[in-house]
Amino acid sequence: NRLVSVRRVTQTNAVKNTPGVDGMVITTPQARAKLADALGQYTAWKAKPARRVSIPKANKKLAMRILLCF
Template sequence: MHVEYAANETKEQTRWNAVNWRQANRNVRNLRQRIFKAERTGDHRKVKSLQKLMLRSYANTLLSVRRVTQINAGKGTAGVDQVVIKTPEARGRLVDELHSYHPWQAAPTRRVYIPKSNGKLRPSGFQPSTTG
């Protein structure tokens, strides 16, 4: 897995056949164990922090894509997007796309000018809907 990291992001496309699966499994397993131990001790703040770390984990993204596209019994069935991922290159692109997606970041506000009764314009902003 010859991938360079910069703040948990890849600089080049993921090469699926070069992934060190043993290391990825170890990273995810260790993080799961840390979450379990924190929950067991009742440290809910740490649990939440570790869960966020898991969601942003590159190794977790790799293993998730592998499970859905190679291991899962329904791997040949298209999802709601009507896409089936079959090639290693497509799996690498999917990993990169999923890992760069940040649903917790708000979309920019759109500035709209509303006419006032005196002829001037009043600025207003609204958040465009991201769901259909």
């Protein structure tokens, strides 16, 4: 799956010669292999849970909760 992804981005994509956000263009087979190895060692980032803030209502029935990203 990683190798297919690297191939799509570096060889079969229409904008394969355009640098990405890191400013790199991968053109050689050695660089593609290095990129695939680097993706294998990548650990996924885990998002923090959202924080809930309760806003009391005037009629005291049910407080509204708003999710905040911090």
